[in-house]
Amino acid sequence: MAFNPDELHKIKSYSRDQHVSVIYEYIVGNKSQEKVSALTGIEEWTVSSIIRAYNFNQNKTGSFRSGTDRGKYRGTERELVSKFVNLHYPGNVEARTTFADFIAKHKKQVAKPPAAPPRQTYVQRPVQQSPVQRSKPPVPKPAPAPRPVVYQPTASELYNKAIGLWNARNHNRDMVDGFRQAAELGHEDAPYYLAVYYRDRGHYGAENLQAAQGWFAKALDRGCRQAKLEYGDFYYELALNAKALKLYNTVVPSYEKAAKAGHSGAQNNLGVLYANGEGVTRNDQLAVYWFDLAAKNGNRFGMSNLAYRWMNGSGVQQNDVQALYWFEKAAGLGDEDAKKQCADIAFKLGRRLGKSTDEQDRKQAFDYCQKALLYGNQEALFYLAHSYANGLGVNQSYRQAAEYYEKAAQRGSAAAQNNLAVLYANGHGVTQDHGQALYWYEQAANNGSKVAMRNMGYCYKEGRGCPKNAYGAVHWFEKAAELGDEEARSQCAEGAYWIAEQFYKSRDVQEKGKAFEYFAKALKHGHDKSLLNLAVCCEYGHGVEQSYAKAIEYYQQALSKGIDKAYEWLADAYYQYGKEYDEEESYDEAIAMFEKAAEMDHEDAMIALAQCYFEGKGVNMDDHAAAEWYVKAAEVWSARTSAEEHYMEAAEKCFNHYEIERGLAWYERAADLGAGKAMVALGNYYFGEEDYNDDPEYETAIEWYLRALEQGDDDGEYHLYRCYIKLGEQAWENRNIEQAIAMYKEARKYGYGDSTKESLHRCYCHLARAAVDAEDYRLAAEHYEQAEEHDRLGEEEDAYIEKIGDHFYDSEDYYGAWNWYKKSGNLARQTGRAQNAIGLSYIRKNGKQPDFVQAFYWCKQAAEQGFSPAQYNVGGFYLNGDGVQRDFTNAVYWYEQAAKNRHKNSLHNLAFLYMSGMGVPQDLDQAEELLTAAYLQGFDNRTYRFTCKPLSPLRSLLARTASVKPSPLESMRTLYALKYPNEDGQRLLKFADFLVKERQCFELIYEIGLSYETGYSPLLGVRVESDMAKAFVYYKEAVDKAGDVRAIGKLGHCYRHGKGIGQSDERAIEAYKRGETLKDPESLNALGECYFTGQGVGQDYSKTFEYCSYAAEQGHAEAQYNVGFCYENGYGVERNERAALEWYVKSAEQGFALAEQQVAVCYELGIGVEPSPEKAREWLAKAGAKSSNASL
Template sequence: MKSFIPWFCLVAATAANTVQAADGVDAYRRGNYFLAAKSFAEGPGKDPVVEYYMGRMRLYGYGELKNNALALRYFTDAAQKGYMPAQELLARYYLQKGKDPAQAFQWFKKLADADNTAAQMYCAAAYIYGYGVKQNTDMGRRYFIEAAKNGNPIAQFAVADHFLDSRDSRNKKLGLIWLNKAAEQNNPKALVKLGELYAAGGIVTRDLAKAKQLMEQAANQNYTPAMVSLGELAQKQNNFAEAKDWFSRAAEANNIDAQLDLAKFYLAATNPQQDVDSGFMWMLKAAQNGSMDAQKSLSEMYKKGQGVAVDENLAAQWKQTAEANASKKIEPDPQIAAARWLSNDTEEQFNGVYQLGGIYSAWNNPQALKENNYNAPPQMDAVTRKHLYQPQFVMAQPDTIPINDYFDVLAPMLTGAHSNDWSYPRYPIDKQIASLVRHDSMVLKHKQGSAPVDDGASYLQKDEEENSPDYLAQQTLGWKQQANMQAVLSEMYNQAILGNSSAQFEIGQLYQYGIGVVKNIDQAIIYYQLAAAQQDVRAEYNLGVMYLEGKTNPVDYQKGIEWMTDAAFKGNAYAQYVLANIYEKGLTDPNGNEMIKPNHQQAMAMYYLASANHFGEAEYRLADYLVKEKQSGLSQAAKKHRSDLIKRLYAGAAKQGVAEAILPLAFYNAMDSDPKKQEQAFETARREARNGNSEAALLLGMMYDRGIAVSPNQYEALYWYQQATTNPVSAFILGTYFTEGNGVAKDTEKGRALLQESADAGFSYASLNLGVLKHDVGEYFLTELDNARKQGNSKAGLLLADYFLQQANDPEKMKQARDIYEYFAGKGDKDAQLKLAFLYDRGLGGEANSEVAAHWYTEAAEQNQPIAQFLLAQLYQMGRIGKQPDYEMAKKWYKQAQAHSPYASVALGFIYDTVDDDYANAADNYSRAAATGDAIAQYDLGLLYENGKGMPVNPEKAREYFQQAAEQGYGKAMTQLAGLYFNGINGIRDEQQALHWYKKAVAAGDSGAMYQLGLLSETGVATKLDFPNAVSYYQQASDLGNEKAQMALARMYQYGIGVQKDIQHAADIYKGLAANSNAYAQYQLAMMYIDGQLGEPSIAQGKPLLVQASSNGSNQAETMLRLLNAQQEQKLSFIEPLQLNKAPVLAGQPAELMYMDALNEWNRGDETLSRMILDRLMTQFPHYVPAKKVYEQLNQQNKAPDLG
């Protein structure tokens, strides 16, 4: 037994679990961004992973107020410490958004030097075309060679092209190797190049069919140069129709070479499809698209009037255009050239892995892009302890229990009558002898003739003398039979004398049985020994039989065993079967002396050997033994192996003609996935049941119950169940149905009696159901569950363990639960493995151990346990297997789980959404889970539509999904739904609906709703003006980490709005915000120090805060810093820049909404915009009282600071 785990370990583990949940990295990966932000702020130092995550939170506004400048700083810090995801982001950022190819190259180079293939390719392109770095083709080649080694097909083609361009034959062979590598990856350029080599011959053997096949493979990718090559190849073969088709397809796709080729095709005099007009039109198109050859040809066509009227002026113009283009040295745009090289000439912009995705380019809602705002982040479902260990006191349903489990109980009834019957198997005698014997057999029908013996014959009468039989004929009766027998025997003797072992064996048989010769055991032994000396195992077996049957003189049982053993170990199935029976029961002589003691192990070994030789009786007998063996201690894998073996044995025995195996086989075939075997099982069960076989009636009932090989029919099922004689299985099935009233009139008393009868007979499922029944009526039930557990019933065991785990105040019960999970997990039960893994995962009942948890999750996941697959994927996602997250493994297991778990689809969507910025895949997975009613999936999908992530903004669809999730009680969805109602869907606002949902969201604990209700209460929008309520809501949101709520409280205490003015309290709030890099809080705190609101004026204390605020994006701080510097250095003069009016268009907006917007802008740190809105509000609505009072309070201290 395992060591005792005291209860305090569980308490400690729970505490440790809390610490683990508070870990910022883990919280970030789970999507708990507010907790992550708090943990990162409190944590000592910053490692690059944390800095990268902080950058992502600032960039997306997840858990932190959105701040692009701060995000970029965090990314840079992480990248400089070598964190590759940050380097990748910065490389793409400077390439796409920063428009700084030199800076982009520096980050790509760091990645390339760390063996990042995409970065190697970028560096190769940058060096080759001089984009962001000085052109250097040798350096470019170095990078694309490294990328080629890593398997990049574009790089492999570049390497091939380089070597094929060499004059050295060895280099050409090397080029061909690389070309084939690229072609194997379906690279269109490589396919065309390789096709051209096969068409030309030389470095490879000329093969036009191969050339065409390769080019078509490239053309199927819409690669127009391949079409051009195919057209040229067809034209060379005078296949004009095919050439025209290929040229036309490429020309219509705007390939200039194809347009020129098509023009020449139509103009060719040898072409039966010559069409000068069409030739002129395509030549004109190619010329207009910049082909100098086309421009020259077009000039000649105008000059000669070919396909067009003669026009000397146009001829001269096109000639001049061609000459001008020829004299120009057109330098390709390095950016376009690099992009085309990286995309096989399909793109002129950096796309794919070089695209800056996510919020930088794929979000279409301007509100989500605003600085200093929170964006609602996507979430994941979580499996909880309650979810996993809630005891399910539900009866096991008879139609869900594997039929072979029933058969294990029924098997003794089916096989018991035959278990002691056996006889020595006999070899058949020679076919010719057998035929002669059958011919004269008394039991076979013969042609009409005289009987061999006539017991009713009388003496002849005188009048019968003339008809009396011939004496000689009587004496020679059967002479033909004897002659035939003698002929066969003579041939046998001759063969035996010549040493033919088969003849010796067959003569031995004749002497043994007295067929055709006088029975003579000694002679039989002589001939058998002659055959045995030549390794005829049949002779050895028959010798063994004669000795064991006591037919020798003297009787020698030991010699019989020796002969039998020798034959058995030489592979004789008869001998193996006989020895198995002897070892099974032992051997005694007629006097009762024990010659061989029973030896079960030896018997089973011989049964296995005989069964391996497909001896039907042995297969049946071995199956009989296996089904009788107790299996409570077997693992799931061992049980499956046992079941498969028994099924094979019964099938083998039935095939060999063992009738007793047919019905047992039907029990196994009924559970087979093959419909034909199910039909065979049904026919067997129906036939035997109609003949009165009780066990067959049970099987037939089960098949009707489950709809196996027949439509489900509970009435038929119950009929056949009741036709069976009472046994543990029928008692269990009927007892369960009577207890539940399923298909029969409910009779709990009768059902309980039947279940008790079945349980007393040792059927574990009956004990389980009896325990559930007792639990439901309030009786003591643990004895029944424990009995079922001891019998190996994992369902009962896990129910018992779950019940014990509920009693968290009893350490002994906790230990018992863990022991049960470990026992059944060790036996391969996937649910036990899941539950044990969760204990180790979360540290329940002991220390957390991710390695052990991963082991048991994997064991269960590989048996397709969907929750285990989900939790295993989560370990990979959280980076708790290995040193960092493995998102590919996480995706693999989530994909396997999602068929049965919407949680997995949500988690998969979450990775695509928050890690990969792949919103199309995120939407697919969220949609899949949302369709099942998963509230979090509906919420996440609503966010995609609301923010327009990779799709147009669609408030109506967002509302639809938020509504579905909100109606299921999901608080975050309530907040988003309220926001949509408040801001308006398709121009229609509904403040009361918004208020309703905000209040419900607050009750559900959502901090965003708390802030919003605080703002509504402070401004009196949609509800009454109520400062105490506003402070209360703001404080609740603040306690949950909402910085906008904290800024609101700081403003109220700083200016005494709705509360007693308290500068120190406001400063304390600002200090907390400033520590988290809040630029406005840093600015306000700096001004408090400079103004002396916190004691003596102190520029020394204020200026560093202004520097921080400025670097974090505060324009006010930047302005104040310039003013300070101008004041402190007399040589400098400072003119405050003119603040452009950036107030939003508010025409037609009511005063209360303008007021609310103003305060909301202040709370997000934009005091300047807030004051602009308030100024306009006072201009438009000078008597709007709520705003007027606050406006005055805010302007009391709005004066220039004394800078000394």
């Protein structure tokens, strides 16, 4: 056995001393390999390898093991063996030297003995006589021995010895030399064995295959019987070895020779080469030819391959019958795949013939289905059952049908489950049992059978197998209708309308709201009367957000279908809609409707027409015409409002829109009709009330107030008093003190207390306020002291008094500040105010750096005095962590203390904490109550408007998740919208970052990164300035901290395109691979694109198709487009335009712009579909102005 170089590393793992021990014991000690292994402790396989490495043969054919030379090297020194090993250590020299040659050379160098005769394999040696030992006289030297006669063996002897080694499986050099010498001497069989020897070693190199062919040709030339018998097998095996080395110039001719000799394996393999184009030009016809020969020669692989050709129509015209024939042949020989194909094709043939109306075809269909079932196709159960139930190709038998249906049903066939239920319902082939029927209907329905869904609906409607249940009936009818069942659609419409009516009759608001859902279902499935009901729901907000626009749409549809009351209600809806949204187009139709109603003395219509003329909606603005319609409306016998009241309302609208002159005219019309309120309104205008008149005319105002007083207006005296006070103030402002006193005396006539005392008090207070506004606090203090001589200072002066106190504080007169603070209330409260003012001064004073620690100290002192604003401030310090460690619990405590005194800001912030669950258990009811209280205390109107909207989603979330708190993200968006309704997205992101760091809301990290990447986050609902560097940081944190799969693909994109970080293909691929293990579609698609372009990986279109397919199957729109692109252009997959179009459509249905454009191109050019310019334009219109950067 030759030495295998692959063993070299194993042999060299042992030391040279161990090598010496092995060689010494084997050659010098003349021991077997087993004994050498036992002595040296080296495994026998390694002993054998070492011996062969030094050119010794383990078959013991060397002369030192052949008998005559046994023990020849006994006595050789170990050092000499060591020298041999060191010289010929494996890998040191290429040429092999025998130990005998080494010893001979050594002896020549040392003792230089006479040369030994050459070693021959077959030598006849004469018997030599031992010399007689004599002591005396000296023995003369013997004469030299005669030269031996060399015997030359015959070809047969050489062959016989070689064949002995062959049969003993000692395929060594002696055997090969023996066969070669015999062949050279003309032996006819020796070349055959040499050919087989080299053929079996063909995997070592092409030279062995060439030698095998040469020797086999000689064997054939010499008439070798064995070569002729094994001609096919020889070339078949030769081809297999050549194919392993991809030597197709040897493979193809060898297979052809074997195939032509009738070798079925070669015929099949040659067919495979032609089918795949390996080593030959692809030729489907030749492939079929050789598969056919192999199959007819009994080769099961040839049978199976031929069957696939018939099945796919490759090289032959497609024929399932022929395919089934050959698959059955292969299956009979144990081919498991062929059995599966038999099952599928037989079932396919059965289904195809089963559609025929010819009875013979139906019989064949039944036979094929039986055959399919025999081979394991369980789908055939249903078609066998269907055949028995309907007598198709077999005698009708409900019992047999029931048996097959039940078997198919138990295997999950929805159609079988439904049909089995029908048999139970009708008692065909089984005992009638509605309960069993309902059970199987439900199984089928759950498996997607629309017929079963409809039947379930009837069961619930009619109470078959279950109690009657209108909701259940509608549920199942609707599911069937959604799958296209028209009968179920009609039933669903009727049932849904009936349920909706029951809900709408309820007085419970929530139940009434459910009516919309069922009216909508009824309309969806064809119940036109529901249009009117849906319109009413939209108009009044029952079960849906109130919307006149939606109501008008429904009313219009109802009117077009002639539904009663639609005309009148549509007119009213237009009126309401126009009034709210000011849409001229709606008013045009509304006017026409209102005019018809006005002809029948409809008061509201007349008022509406007056308002149209008043506002110029649908007509030219005409106050005269509006006034006429108002008068007509007031003259109706059932009128609810007088003309002057309409005039007053019109005047107020004008003033609200700052149409002052027009408004005055409407007030004068009302005044002319004797409306005292109109006179007061005119007086108020000239008085300068509500900022409508920047230049008050108090004398004119007095005239209108006097007229109102004559009409019995209760507030006339008060209004006159105000005018005289204003005139007095004007006199005061003009430094005309006497005139001021005179006006105050006139004011006194109208009964408002001691006018002198009060007016002077007010006058001084006014002067004091002016002084405060002028920052002359000393003068202000004097005026307030003068005012106190006439009356105590009222609460309305507190703000000004506090500023005076602040002035004394700024002047470091803390005692003076305390005296002024306490003027507005009791000592304890004002002490708190003073302390609070001191505390706030550390934040606000002189633009210096705020000192929150001192501010917190003084405000807390004030808070402990019970001063509500200070308690509010302390709560804020704890909430924001200003001057003290952030503590939500303490924030809640101090807000609650201030809230007890109805402090509006504290009520609001406490509501914020109750909504967020920070420092207190989350309680939305308490939050809403607090917000309402804040509003009632005068908190900004905007906040109260937000109470319903933000709380509604939180309430809905709590209702869905029972006791589970809403996610931090939902809470964050809701609470932040409430607290900062007009803030920008940057502040919201900071708040999100706070939730991540403080409350471990790691799910927000990805959303923050997305916001910075795109400039907008749909989930957070904010817009910010794009910043890819920040986006990268947050994406990386989302992966590292939260393990967010969504961020892995984004991180890869950053590395791949160098966005926010240095470009790195290696890191991008690393990220995408990580996403691949988590089946992230974004990462899978990106990997596919990288393999397409060769970015970071070797270009490989097959992997492009593989990765994009994985992502596309998960619904990734861009990946679906890429798969379509691969199919269209044949990248990594066989070109298939129809499949390309299917994937383009899937992507386009998700709104992917490139896919929409490509679908349009396919329909325009007829790629994968018949050309259709209409559909092309339709898809192009959908694409619109969209754009996408994604494509392969």
